Amino acid sequence: MELHLIKKPSAYFYNINIITIFITIIIMMILLFASSTSTYKRSAEIVDAALTNAAEDIQTKSDTSENCDIFSGEWVPDPNAPYYTNTTCWAIYETQDCLKNGRPDLGFLKWRWRPDGCELSPFDPFLFLNLVRDRTMAFIGDSLSRNHLQSMMCLLSGSVNPVDVSKPDNPYSSWKYESYNFTVVNLRSPFLVRFDEPAAANTGIFQLYLDELDESWTSQIDDFDYIILSFGHWYSRSAVYHQKRRVVGCHGCHDPNITRTPPTHSLGVALRAAFEAINSRRSFHGTTFLRTFSPSHFEGEWREGADCPRRRPFTRNETALEGFFLDVYETQLKEYFRVVERGKMNKFRLLDLTRAMLMRPDGHPSRYGHGPDKRTAGTINDCLHWCLPGPIDSWSDFLLHMIKMEQRDKLFSVNKKMMLNKSNNY
Template sequence: MHQRWQKRKSQLPLIAILLFIFVAFTILYNESNIPGIHHRNSPPSGVDGGEVRPRSTFHGGDFFSPTPPQSFGSVRNPPVRLDKHAICNSTVKYSGRRAFPAVRRAAESGVRPPDRKCDLFSGKWIFDNKSHPLYEESQCPYMSDQLACHKHGRHDLGYQFWKWQPHGCNLKRWNSVEMWEKLRGKRLMFVGDSLNRGQWISMLCLLQAAIPSDQRSITPNSELTIFRAENYNATVEFLWAPLLVESNSDDPVDHRLSERILHPDAVRRHSSRWQHADILVFNSYLWWRQGPVKLLWSDEQNGVCEEIGGQGGMELAMEVWADWVAGNVDPSKKKVFFVTMSPTHMSKDEWEPGSRGNCYGEKEPIEDEGYWGRDSDMPTMRMVGEVLRQLGSKVTVLNITQLSEYRKDGHPTIYRKFWETLGPEKLADPASYSDCIHWCLPGVPDVWNELLFQFL
């Protein structure tokens, strides 16, 4: 008995050593597959180029099954942080590269089944000077000088009195208190360009009167601007991200650049801001209409950019954005909206053939139902529609394009603050510097928010 115990005891250290080696090997093996733990050949933590989640690739209108996350190439140095000083050392034609080699299946593919008998986006504008406007321009402390048309000299105020009337049903009447109850304890964030910022300002103007002045605050204007309602423990925020992905135009003020450069595979810097919001409202379109863009891939070390047309660049950005949505959005916990393109009214002969000029001097909506202007780019709309369709119920589309097409009267034209000095030649010809892109407030963006109210 004693001898057998001695023999067994002498074997214990060897067994313990083997067991220790096995456990250590198991830990190291598993650690190499834990997101966030990087090794010599992995991209540095916190770098956009280090995202290795599979990409949503659209093939024949469907998603393929996902594969485990994997690196698509080692990054020897952190990618260049894009800002207004970024440059391309050289430019070549677009190679056809996409952001990720893998694919991802949305939790629920296909078109989201309609949950309403009425199409809220099909209808007409009705003049209503009893219930509209929903607020007074002068009573909104958050009004932008870019959108305050009456303040800057517009005296025909008819643009404030039109309400949207869907065919066969009615919009629920706007109620600020009810909206705040929907937002209680939540973060509502608008993400996009100046048109989305206009919708955010509209929302502040619609909501602010219901909050006592000592219960509301707003951060200084920056990339992320936050309005807080203390009594509802809620925020209404705006994040400047005009191209959705990281770009050299991400400064919310100083972004007028002759060369537009973007990381087509990098969304993490923006998504780190928006990922914890409860309700997200995205837009993107206008900035892709200003000519070709330059692609600087995150793992490119020599500053070589690829040039691509605006629609192609937008498709790449939308795919990377869609990949984030597919992998991070649970519709039961987070609501995501995408606002379709906001139309412009740059050429009067579109709604009045043979005429010259633009939206300057227009005082009434277009009455021709089904009207489409040339600037509403159908191929781009189809591309965006396909991307959104693949995301199923993860995204709700706010289809504001055609209803806004009718509102040629709703733009600031010359009645806004212009940030550059206008010369005598331009001032002598008002139509030459009319803003036919943005929208006066109160006005069209208020209806966009009324529609958002219906879906919350």
């Protein structure tokens, strides 16, 4: 099935405005130091005006006030969606290409997230690429992390496509948007810590070493400007937990000699270790986003043919987070606020998508993760990943908003420093 693509309004003039602002600041700084005292005062006034206007401009164009929680809201109709299709994007895996695989209903594509009391702008590829110019963004975690990256690359595909710069000796895949010198990285690490695979997939016992982080990503931290941590679902699997080279517990192992340990306890230990590893790298000055848990929507036991048959979003009163999903979410929040409250050096941000995605049971591939010729009686419906295009595209709306806020804060900081310098020189 094909869709007619509706192009998103360009933010060309907004992008040029931001670039112009930074160029203006640099030029004015040069004039500031090159001028005489009288000229200096006049130049300082011009700089102040430029900086103030820049800060006010970004704040005016931001989607929300400081007090608006963009993660609390509801899904509302969006007749302009989607902003790409399975025929315009090269990055879609077949297992998430619901349209190609014959999904007959298109209503799940026609929604957007609207926060309570404010608006969240749709993803603007030109603005995004200008804001992340000369940077590297790493998506670290499980297959939902990859799902997010592919969604973002699809949203960018209407503007520019990247070059595959993956190297055989690297433990990750990477693509570069050469005209912006922007690189994205996909690094698989479903537990964030070192683990041994079971002999039988999905039915065996994993061995997790909770105090030994996965070096495939920790060894690369200094190369990244943005890190997006995305994990959780794999902790529902049966596992034996190790710390300090000894077994400390297990989940689903059926061994009477091993202490039963809630999987979310082990998840919390791993997340805390990940945060500490990032903070220990003195050369890393970037931003780390913790993407909170994205619930699946199996109605029944997934191994027994459960499906996600709903065809519209839930309202906020129609569903609630509970059980393992609630435990994972609360554990992630606990560890995030622990690191923030301790005043750690590096910046951590919460990409709190759990509530929004809980309300989208209609956005999964279900049986349309496979073409008709590949569906068998034993095929498991996919109610975990997200169709592309689909609700997961909103994750990049949230991400862009948060990066814009970072840039706005930097402008205010520059403004404050220059005002202090001017005051000291009078």
